[in-house]
Amino acid sequence: xxxxxxxxxxxxxxxxxxxxxxxxxxxxxxxxxxxxxxxxxxxxxxxxxxxxxxxxxxxxxxxxxxxxxxxxxxxxxxxxxxxxxxxxxxxxxxxxxxxxxxxxxxxxxxxxxxxxxxxxxxxxxxxxxxxxxxxxxxxxxxxxxxxxxxxxxxxxxxxxxxxxxxxxxxxxxxxxxxxxxxxxxxxxxxxxxxxxxxxxxxxxxxxxxxxxxxxxxxxxxxxxxxxxxxxxxxxxxxxxxxxxxxxxxxxxxxxxxxxxxxxxxxxxxxxxxxxxxxxxxxxxxxxxxxxxxxxxxxxxxxxxxxxxxxxxxxxxxxxxxxxxxxxxxxxxxxxxxxxxxxxxxxxxxxxxxxxxxxxxxxxxxxxxxxxxxxxxxxxxxxxxxxxxxxx
Numbered sequence: 001x002x003x004x005x006x007x008x009x010x011x012x013x014x015x016x017x018x019x020x021x022x023x024x025x026x027x028x029x030x031x032x033x034x035x036x037x038x039x040x041x042x043x044x045x046x047x048x049x050x051x052x053x054x055x056x057x058x059x060x061x062x063x064x065x066x067x068x069x070x071x072x073x074x075x076x077x078x079x080x081x082x083x084x085x086x087x088x089x090x091x092x093x094x095x096x097x098x099x100x101x102x103x104x105x106x107x108x109x110x111x112x113x114x115x116x117x118x119x120x121x122x123x124x125x126x127x128x129x130x131x132x133x134x135x136x137x138x139x140x141x142x143x144x145x146x147x148x149x150x151x152x153x154x155x156x157x158x159x160x161x162x163x164x165x166x167x168x169x170x171x172x173x174x175x176x177x178x179x180x181x182x183x184x185x186x187x188x189x190x191x192x193x194x195x196x197x198x199x200x201x202x203x204x205x206x207x208x209x210x211x212x213x214x215x216x217x218x219x220x221x222x223x224x225x226x227x228x229x230x231x232x233x234x235x236x237x238x239x240x241x242x243x244x245x246x247x248x249x250x251x252x253x254x255x256x257x258x259x260x261x262x263x264x265x266x267x268x269x270x271x272x273x274x275x276x277x278x279x280x281x282x283x284x285x286x287x288x289x290x291x292x293x294x295x296x297x298x299x300x301x302x303x304x305x306x307x308x309x310x311x312x313x314x315x316x317x318x319x320x321x322x323x324x325x326x327x328x329x330x331x332x333x334x335x336x337x338x339x340x341x342x343x344x345x346x347x348x349x350x351x352x353x354x355x356x357x358x359x360x361x362x363x364x365x366x367x368x369x370x371x372x373x374x375x376x377x378x379x380x381x382x383x384x385x386x387x388x389x390x391x
Contacts, residue, residue, distance in 0.1 A: 025064045037073035062092040074114045100163045106130040148197035151207035205235035249273040258330040274343045321356030328363045
């Protein structure tokens with residue numbers, strides 16, 4: 001045994017007898033940091049851990065263990081001991097009251113854990129604790145009201161969302177399958193459940209829209225994405241101000257994927273948005289004299305709607321028209337011809353919106369002429385007679 005090794009062993013023995021001695025923590029950490037990561041030094045790492053874990057003060061022990069784990073090698077010879085040490089470290093980190101500090105500690109630990117098969121369950125455990133899901137050692141149920149307050153608002157920035165449920169879920173490792181994908185789905189469903197706690201429909205719509213964008217970025221979760229869009233649409237319809245509700249619907253139409261299984265909800269959104277510009281809708285803003293004026297002028301001179309409502313409606317009609325024209329090239333389902341056809345009638349105002357609707361119909365009609373079904377030929381290998389056996 002060399003003199004250096006003897007000195008390390010002697011120093012660790014002294015600190016073991018007096019773990020709370022002033023400067024013991026710093027001295028032990030210095031020893032660990034200077035140790036070469038060789039297997040013969042494993043006994044020194046084990047002794048150092050025993051000393052630090054025996055510190056009586058909770059906060060001091062937590063800081064010491066977090067510093068210790070940074071210097072502990074995680075290579076294969078040390079991996080078993082590394083995993084054993086992480087359990088008490090996770091326990092002390094889980095007791096941190098300040099949420100941002102707690103989440104940062106868990107995600108820092110995950111970054112240090114090697115990405116190997118033996119550590120997968122441990123990494124999932126760390127992420128679940130960071131997300132606030134029910135997990136050992138306390139199995140505390142999530143506080144939906146608290147999560148709802150942290151859901152994204154229109155004034156938020158990316159850095160402001162980092163320590164929230166969705167911010168943590170956004171940082172989960174990518175992957176279409178496996179436990180991390182399942183964990184992402186669990187976190188998203190918890191966020192959707194918390195969004196229902198938001199009383200104001202506009203904030204609920206915005207939070208659900210943000211969740212829908214997260215799902216779209218991951219890909220491969222069409223059913224969950226469709227459910228999110230459905231709830232976002234319901235929240236938009238529940239906005240009390242009809243003008244604000246219409247604006248929300250216009251924004252939603254542009255974000256919905258134009259492919260199955262989203263066609264049904266897209267059809268509903270388009271109908272609801274266009275119906276806002278029907279006679280039945282704008283008649284709510286006029287009196288009987290305005291109706292007579294409209295009939296006599298045959299629409300050319302326009303109705304005497306209040307100036308503000310008229311300008312806002314025209315602006316929203318223009319926005320909706322641009323959004324619908326943006327569907328040209330994306331929308332391939334000719335069944336939408338039946339959806340758009342009623343909104344080319346004179347009862348839809350203003351005229352510019354009717355022209356935009358007609359453009360979409362013309363595009364779909366061209367598709368129907370080009371792809372009429374006759375171009376799908378029967379493969380040559382298909383026989384003209386049925387096979388025996390009833391298959």
